[in-house]
Amino acid sequence: MSKKTLLILGAVVLVIVVYVMNAGKQASGASATGCKVTVTADVLNARESADGNAKIVGKYLRDAQFDAMPGVQNGFRKVADGKWVAAAFTQPVAGSTC
Template identity: 45%
Template sequence: MPKRTVIIVGLLAAVVLIYLFNGTKSNANGSTPAPAANQCQVAVTADVLNIRKAADPKAEVVGKYKQGAKVNVDKKVTNGFRQVGQDRWVAAQFVKPVSGSNCG
């Protein structure tokens, strides 16, 4: 197999792995980071949950979370969305608070 083909296949495999693990980020000891005071921790209930650039169902998709991913979100729901970061929003109907998390 030519060297160029091996490199391209390797890069494609790396992109797929990054995509698959996008929603399961954790800190160095393997646990999900604790939420800040204005945040709560939720689990994704949809098979795949789009992360949007704004709190609007028509906003650009900027990422995805897989089912079961635990993420820290803002306690406040805006237009049916919870904020997960700067210009990053998820539909509130597809996440549920993790046991023991104070989501207001």
């Protein structure tokens, strides 16, 4: 086999392995933080800090689900670095440890 064929074959195998690993995580519904929430508002603003006057850095629509950090600070739940949402408009997913 040529080097080019081996490289292509290796790339295909890598893509398949990554896909299978990711599909397994999605099927289990596992959360890296143990906390997964659902949005209960029509539109939920994500802010850059745990402050209702902080800059809006994103939006989530009703029924969106995403990982969050356990615990609430100042009425907000951290969902990523520099991204906080109002905890009152989220509901922990069943079996989640928020």
